[in-house]
Amino acid sequence: MLYREAGQFKTSYSADQAMLTIPLDRWFVFALAAFAIVGVPLLASEYLMVSILLPVLILSIAALGLNILTGYCGQLSLGTGAFMAAGAYLAYKIATNITWLPIWVVIPLAGLCAAAIGIAFGLPSLRIKGFYLAVATLAAQFFLLWLFVKVPWFVNDSISGVPPAPPRTVFGFQVTGAAAGDEAKYLFVLAFVIVLAWIARNLARSRIGRSWMAIRDMDIAAELVGIRPLPTKLSAFAISSFYCGVAGALWAMCYINSVEPTAFDINRSFQVLFMVIVGGLGSVLGSFLGAAFIFLLPIFLNSAPGWFGYSVASDTITHIEFMLFGVLIIFFLIVEPHGLARLWQIAKEKLRLWPFPY
Amino acid sequence: MTRPGDILLSVKEISLRFGGVRALTDVSFDIHEGEIFAIIGPNGAGKSSMLNCINGFYHPQEGTITFKGAERRQMRPHEAAAQGISRTFQNIALFKGMTTLENVMTGRMLKMRATLAEQALYFWRGRREEIEHREKVEEVIDFLEIQSIRKTPVGRLPYGLQKRVELARALAAEPELLLLDEPMAGMNVEEKEDMCRFVLSTNHELGTTIALIEHDMGVVMDLSDRVVVLDYGKKLAEGTPDEVRGNQDVIDAYLGVSHD
Incomplete structure (x- = not known):
């Protein structure tokens, strides 16, 4: 057999603490990354790349962000959309006012602004927990969107209020705005995804990740080992909002090519929350699985009847979609709170012993 | 087996109240470096409250706690941790x-x-x-x-x-003072023996000072160098296990005494 977990001995702590301890896993991830970078732009159709991969990748970043806050640190947030909006509006503001700044600096900078806003809205987390905190972040959702719509400064007094994304280039290729090439956009977003996913894994296995999980699992005991609750929770809010901000900026600049409030409303917050729950709380892999699953399910439902020669009215499909989502959320919350990532892990454990039952 | 070292932790006239409930009243004792110190007493005597005061979960209204020569009235648990006080809980507080x-x-x-x-x-x-x-x-x-x-x-x-x-x-x-809140509660004999072994070797090999709360008197008498007995938030007795065992107040508190 090619792939085996048994007999993969490590002889040093650094080998045991590597991100992927099994060489085959490592090669697989490298191969996947290489394929995503080289293979997909060569092979994939425009539709697949721009209408499917691009949004899935961007939403994966947002899901990673929410997973850091909710999955790792245990602070429930319904403000994801608002933090994405903060990233989008501030990226627009920075890009149009400091035009010489390269776009790959602008977007992390917008992320940092979103992080600062996240810290401000994370302050109540020291006093309130669970549902009450969720409601506090809901306030962020409504307040920030209201702010961005009401204050024309954010959109440079644009009359429509929905300004188009400014065209910007990286290495001479235009990556933002409607005129940008599909491959360039895709690779630009992919670069962010790879770097941010790698950083998320590093954070999760370092001291800061452990202090987040300690706060999540038992905050009293966390204090006992010397973790200060407020800075730890705020760091989770900051980093989570940074990820969401970057996702929002990319969403506006590369995907919808304009900065509009409806893209970041409360439905977006719930969509990302569903991704995290279905994908797996406290898992980087889960953020990707969840984003892909939640985004692709409606598309699949829309096109599946056609493959079998049936035609179903689109409103029926919408109803089915709602029902399926409801059932899925309840299913995952009750049966497998750790989501698709955990199911994948269980499948691996079963396969390891297959065909023996134990 | 008593090895009198310098005083590591000194508790002076601690009083702790929750509203009208007096959890601790004027409790004083010293814990010396390198010893195993036991706090015993019937249920509700204030043993856990005492540990909570030492590592900063509760803030006593009166009295002082001196650790390594530094006196303090109030501190947060993470500050206690930074000073070298670790503890375990009665009902396990792990990150599940x-x-x-x-x-x-x-x-x-x-x-x-x-x-x-x-x-x-x-x-x-x-x-x-x-x-x-x-x-x-x-x-x-x-x-x-x-x-x-x-x-x-x-x-x-x-x-x-x-x-x-x-x-x-x-x-x-790597704490200097380790607080154990009922380390043997709910264990079977073998597990207790293992845990006793670990507590002793922690004390002997690592030189850690240990303060423990335990209800199993056999364990307490075997392990500890000195014992303090609390009842209704007050100190009843303090001394070596043998001294405490012979103390009439302690016997009364544990076995009850007729009031006629």
């Missing part, structure tokens, strides 16, 4: 979603210095520290014989092992 290894690693939290950027990139100090502290943690894991459950999430472990992991987490911080 994390593995044994990660739980014990949290004990090293205060000794790590890597910045956020170093951790995010897992580079320079971020990487070096993880490996250095892993070595220390492995020493603790060897010491407590929990190698086989290193990568198991602690939520899946049986009760006795969870208690041991909690001790490992406390020891990983």
Whole structure:
């Protein structure tokens, strides 16, 4: 057999603490990354790349962000959309006012602004927990969107209020705005995804990740080992909002090519929350699985009847979609709170012993 | 077996009230360096409250606590941890979603210095520290014989092992004073014997001063160098196990006394 977990001995702590301890896993991830970078732009159709991969990748970043806050640190947030909006509006503001700044600096900078806003809205987390905190972040959702719509400064007094994304280039290729090439956009977003996913894994296995999980699992005991609750929770809010901000900026600049409030409303917050729950709380892999699953399910439902020669009215499909989502959320919350990532892990454990039952 | 060292922790006239309930009244005692010190007493005597005062969960209204010569009235638990006080809880307070290894690693939290950027990139100090502290943690894991459950999430472990992991987490911080709140509660004889062995070897080999609360009198009398007895928040007696065993007040408190 090619792939085996048994007999993969490590002889040093650094080998045991590597991100992927099994060489085959490592090669697989490298191969996947290489394929995503080289293979997909060569092979994939425009539709697949721009209408499917691009949004899935961007939403994966947002899901990673929410997973850091909710999955790792245990602070429930319904403000994801608002933090994405903060990233989008501030990226627009920075890009149009400091035009010489390269776009790959602008977007992390917008992320940092979103992080600062996240810290401000994370302050109540020291006093309130669970549902009450969720409601506090809901306030962020409504307040920030209201702010961005009401204050024309954010959109440079644009009359429509929905300004188009400014065209910007990286290495001479235009990556933002409607005129940008599909491959360039895709690779630009992919670069962010790879770097941010790698950083998320590093954070999760370092001291800061452990202090987040300690706060999540038992905050009293966390204090006992010397973790200060407020800075730890705020760091989770900051980093989570940074990820969401970057996702929002990319969403506006590369995907919808304009900065509009409806893209970041409360439905977006719930969509990302569903991704995290279905994908797996406290898992980087889960953020990707969840984003892909939640985004692709409606598309699949829309096109599946056609493959079998049936035609179903689109409103029926919408109803089915709602029902399926409801059932899925309840299913995952009750049966497998750790989501698709955990199911994948269980499948691996079963396969390891297959065909023996134990 | 008494080895009188310098006074490590001195508790002076501590009084703690919750509204009208007096949990502790004028309790004073000293814990010397290198000893095993037991706090005993019937249920509700204020033993756990005493530990909570020592490591900063409760703030006594009156009295002072002097640790390593520094006097203080109020402090937060994380400050106590930074000064070298670790503890375990009566009802296990582990991080259930994390593995044994990660739980014990949290004990090293205060000794790590890597910045956020170093951790995010897992580079320079971020990487070096993880490996250095892993070595220390492995020493603790060897010491407590929990190698086989290193990568198991602690939520899946049986009760006795969870208690041991909690001790490992406390020891990983290399504390000067270790507070154990009923380390043997709910264990069978074998587990108790194991735990006694670990407590003794922690004291002997690592030189850690230990203050423990325990209801099993056999364990207390065998392990401890000195004992303080609390009842209704007041100190009844203090001394070596033999002295305490012979004290009439203690016998009355435990066995009851007729009031006719």
